[in-house]
Each structure stands twice: as C-alpha cells, then as structure tokens.
Amino acid sequence: MTTLDLNWQSDALDPTLGFFEETLAIRGGYHRTDEGEHGEAIFTTSSYVYKSAKDAADHFDGTKKGNVYSRHTNPTVRAFERRLALLEGGERCVATASGMGAILTMCLAYLKAGDHLLCAKQLFGSSVALFDTYFRSFGVEVSYVDCFDNDAWQNAIQDNTKILYCESPSNPLAQIADLRFLANLAHDNGAMLIVDNCFATPAIQKPLELGADVVIHSASKYIDGQGRVLGGALVGSNELMEKAFTVIRTGGISLSPFNAWVLLKGLETLSIRMKAHCDNANRVAEFLSSHPNVQKVHFSGLPTHPSHELAKSQHTHLDVQGGAFGAIIGFEVADKDKAWHVIDSTQVISITNNLGDAKSTITHPASTTHFRMTPEQRVQAGVNDGLIRLSVGLENVNDIINDLKRGLDEL
Numbered sequence: 001m002t003t004l005d006l007n008w009q010s011d012a013l014d015p016t017l018g019f020f021e022e023t024l025a026i027r028g029g030y031h032r033t034d035e036g037e038h039g040e041a042i043f044t045t046s047s048y049v050y051k052s053a054k055d056a057a058d059h060f061d062g063t064k065k066g067n068v069y070s071r072h073t074n075p076t077v078r079a080f081e082r083r084l085a086l087l088e089g090g091e092r093c094v095a096t097a098s099g100m101g102a103i104l105t106m107c108l109a110y111l112k113a114g115d116h117l118l119c120a121k122q123l124f125g126s127s128v129a130l131f132d133t134y135f136r137s138f139g140v141e142v143s144y145v146d147c148f149d150n151d152a153w154q155n156a157i158q159d160n161t162k163i164l165y166c167e168s169p170s171n172p173l174a175q176i177a178d179l180r181f182l183a184n185l186a187h188d189n190g191a192m193l194i195v196d197n198c199f200a201t202p203a204i205q206k207p208l209e210l211g212a213d214v215v216i217h218s219a220s221k222y223i224d225g226q227g228r229v230l231g232g233a234l235v236g237s238n239e240l241m242e243k244a245f246t247v248i249r250t251g252g253i254s255l256s257p258f259n260a261w262v263l264l265k266g267l268e269t270l271s272i273r274m275k276a277h278c279d280n281a282n283r284v285a286e287f288l289s290s291h292p293n294v295q296k297v298h299f300s301g302l303p304t305h306p307s308h309e310l311a312k313s314q315h316t317h318l319d320v321q322g323g324a325f326g327a328i329i330g331f332e333v334a335d336k337d338k339a340w341h342v343i344d345s346t347q348v349i350s351i352t353n354n355l356g357d358a359k360s361t362i363t364h365p366a367s368t369t370h371f372r373m374t375p376e377q378r379v380q381a382g383v384n385d386g387l388i389r390l391s392v393g394l395e396n397v398n399d400i401i402n403d404l405k406r407g408l409d410e411l
C-alpha cells in the first residue's frame with residue numbers, strides 16, 4: 001500500500017547523502033507509488049477517498065495528514081513543489097496556477113491595510129498593475145525605486161515597510177539588484193526581501209542563499225522551458241510557506257496536476273538548458289555589441305555593464321564559459337522604424353512577447369509590453385523607441401546571429 005507522506009521536506013533520495021543539484025532536479029521530490037512507475041504519475045483527481053467515516057473526520061480535523069481535495073494538495077503538484085524547494089534551497093515550496101498567482105499570493109499572505117510594499121521600478125508589468133490597481137485600493141502603500149540604487153531603497157524605507165520586492169536580472173534592461181544589501185536592509189527594518197527569480201532560475205542564482213526570505217517564480221518561463229503551460233511558485237521557510245499555502249487553497253490559486261507534471265519534467269533539464277541558453281546569449285551579446293548599427297546592448301554579461309561584477313557575485317551556480325548572466329538581452333537601434341525592420345527581417349526568431357523558451361523570441365517593448373506607459377514613463381524606465389528585447393533560445397547560435405544580422409546590416 002502506498003503511504004501518503006505530507007512531510008514537505010521529504011525527498012525520494014536520502015538528503016543526508018548530499019546529492020548534486022543536477023541529480024536532485026531529476027530524482028528529487030518524487031515518491032514512486034506501488035505500481036513501480038519510472039516516469040512520474042499525473043494524479044488527475046479532484047478529490048480523495050477515505051476508508052471510513054472516522055478516517056474522513058480524522059483528515060478534516062488534522063489528526064491524519066493526507067489529501068482532501070486538489071485545491072489543497074495533489075501528489076503531482078507536491079512532487080513539483082518538493083523538487084523546486086530542493087533546487088532553491090528552501091524548506092518548502094508552494095505552487096500556484098501562474099506567476100501572477102504567486103505574486104497575488106505574496107500580497108494576500110504577507111500584507112494588510114496600512115502596510116508599505118517597497119518595489120523595484122523594473123518589474124513585470126502585471127505586477128505593477130496588481131499592486132497599483134488593487135492593493136493600493138485595499139489600503140496598502142506602494143512605492144517604487146530603481147532596483148540598482150541602494151541609496152534609493154534605503155531612503156524609501158518607512159516604519160510600516162513590510163516587503164522589499166524586486167526582480168534580478170530585470171526585464172528588459174538586465175538591471176541587477178544587490179540582493180545581499182537588500183536582504184540586510186529589509187531585516188534591519190523588520191521587513192522581508194522577496195525576489196522574483198524568473199530570469200535567473202535556481203540553476204544560476206539562489207536568492208535564499210543571498211538572504212532573501214521568499215523566492216517567487218513564474219514557472220511558465222524557463223522552468224517549463226518550452227512555452228507549454230502556466231505555473232508559478234513561492235519558496236521559503238515552513239512558516240512563510242504555510243501562510244502562502246492557506247491563501248492558495250482558500251483562494252483557489254492552485255496549480256493543475258497536468259501543469260505540475262510538465263513543470264516537474266521541465267526541472268529535470270533546467271540546468272543543462274540554462275547552460276545552453278547562457279552560452280548562446282553570451283555569443284549573441286558579443287555579436288550585437290560589435291555591430292555598427294547597434295547603439296547599445298543591455299546585458300549584465302558585458303564587462304561594460306554597470307552591474308557586471310555584482311551579477312557575477314550573485315550568479316554563482318552555473319559553470320558557463322564567460323559567466324552565466326541569463327539569456328534576456330535588450331539592444332538599441334536608432335529608432336522605432338529601424339527596430340521594426342530588424343524584427344520583421346527575422347525568420348527563425350518568433351515575434352512574441354513570451355520569453356524563456358527553447359525558441360528565441362523578439363519584441364519591441366515600446367509598442368507592446370510597455371505600450372500602456374506614457375512616453376515619459378517609458379523614458380524613465382529606459383525603454384526608448386529603438387529598444388528591442390531578445391530572449392535567446394536554444395537554436396544553433398549561428399542561426400540566431402544570422403537572423404539578427406540580416407536586418408541589422410540593412411539599416
């Protein structure tokens with residue numbers, strides 16, 4: 001008989017043996033059932049059966065631990081959570097239906113009216129919309145500072161600041177927040193540091209090791225890695241994750257078992273994919289910075305990037321020649337028409353705003369992802385009309401470079 005194990009820290013491997021991360025990504029977190037399946041099973045069930053009325057009552061009053069309903073727990077979702085917790089080095093992970101679901105959970109679990117949320121300006125657009133449209137109206141104070149400006153973070157701290165929140169590297173200019181500094185600043189002021197680790201992934205950077213309290217993921221990006229499903233997650237201490245879990249199961253922000261299975265399999269190849277993404281991105285950044293029609297390249301892997309050394313000191317987990325800086329590159333040509341020409345000259349790279357996919361993607365932020373901002377806001381965010389954002393995929397790097405070169409040479 002299969003015994004249910006709701007111990008969130010448990011792992012199919014004996015953790016005291018100290019396995020390497022690539023092994024944990026493939027073997028960790030899954031408890032094989034008595035059927036002996038080698039591939040992980042998908043439990044497509046909404047509810048669970050009890051042995052007796054007493055057994056049901058014991059599950060409800062907590063005497064017995066076990067599955068009750070898949071909005072609360074599901075074995076496939078738990079396997080994904082355990083595996084991601086192992087990779088981020090957190091006590092526990094709780095999965096959500098999407099990355100935005102994780103950010104919503106963060107706000108509901110850790111903020112109340114009268115609290116102050118201090119954020120980086122360089123955030124995913126929907127995160128800003130969520131904070132400004134909804135949480136302000138619930139009485140949460142929200143303010144924004146440049147993610148790389150330590151003095152600005154320090155000056156913006158208030159007595160009621162509860163969360164410092166950032167992405168690093170950020171999109172689309174690859175700006176880097178000093179996570180060790182921000183963790184200390186948060187803790188000295190009775191607040192938490194929460195980091196959206198979507199662009200680096202645990203294969204490159206582990207924010208909890210640098211002092212963050214919670215890591216947020218949009219698993220829809222590199223964790224899936226092939227643009228198939230939506231998913232999200234939070235990782236941190238048992239205490240903080242229990243609060244998040246209560247919000248998820250009560251609010252119904254739960255991840256579907258099928259999506260959890262896709263993401264569980266995505267984690268198996270995460271580090272090998274990220275290595276190839278980073279290798280390709282380093283080569284593409286080098287090509288772009290030497291092209292006469294490219295005015296500026298935003299990529300922390302370039303020695304000229306103001307946060308190059310900081311990025312190196314935070315991105316310590318992946319052995320890539322030239323360093324691991326992720327695979328999102330911003331680059332500028334003279335104006336919007338030229339940017340559109342480069343984009344329209346591609347054959348391999350997809351024109352889409354998604355990123356973190358095996359397929360390279362290209363987008364013009366000023367007319368798509370940042371379209372709703374006023375021109376002044378765009379200037380402030382560094383998104384000018386000639387900016388192009390590239391998510392470097394896993395195609396042969398020469399094809400990616402040639403795809404860009406075609407349009408760039410014609411400018």
Ligand SMILES: *Cc1c(COP(=O)(O)O)cnc(C)c1O
Pocket residue numbers: 098099100101124167171196198199217218219220221230231232
């Ligand atoms: C895409 C993204 C999100 C939102 O994730 P979804 O899974 O699309 O809800 C959050 N943060 C970052 C940095 C993202 O790129």
